[in-house]
Amino acid sequence: GENVEQHPSTLSVQEGDSAVIKCTYSDSASNYFPWYKQELGKRPQLIIDIRSNVGEKKDQRIAVTLNKTAKHFSLHITETQPEDSAVYFCAVLMDSNYQLIWGAGTKLIIKP
């Protein structure tokens, strides 16, 4: 079955710097890759996603890149702000049963 690995588990960056979180997956047939942000005590919120027909997608300070050949995708946050502090989860949609397989999460800490 699909296996999703997410790194790092914790990431601490200075406010204003960039943050990058990476995920790798095993099923080459997967075509949908969302990223979720979960603030403490809140529900996971979809922040950006990418489908396999594109290599990059950007939404203001957030971007996601996808390398289907290498089977990895990354979340990029530029000009980080204190409100970016949260746990970020990557996920991969399995084409076989339309279920999401989740990464273990990355705790992002923005230092003032």
Added chain:
Amino acid sequence: SAVISQKPSRDICQRGTSLTIQCQVDSQVTMMFWYRQQPGQSLTLIATANQGSEATYESGFVIDKFPISRPNLTFSTLTVSNMSPEDSSIYLCSVKRDLTGELFFGEGSRLTVL
């Protein structure tokens, strides 16, 4: 995004009792799911709630422990039966938007079993 109402938002329960969590969506959706999230952990899929038929459970989860109802395309319930402290967790309802495939979550139900 879909508006998903989940209740209760939190509850403290006694060992051996059962609790039913409700999930209401503001529009009809084909696929609804129930997840569990332990503190500091990722999300674990419990089951897919199928409208008009029995839910599809993931490995490690059984119907006797987590019965699920899905009477229509906007509503589902998850019951946590015969609770033990190990069932203390956040339970999340989620729906998949039919057109785009995006997954949205309810606010979660934080369950503490004493």
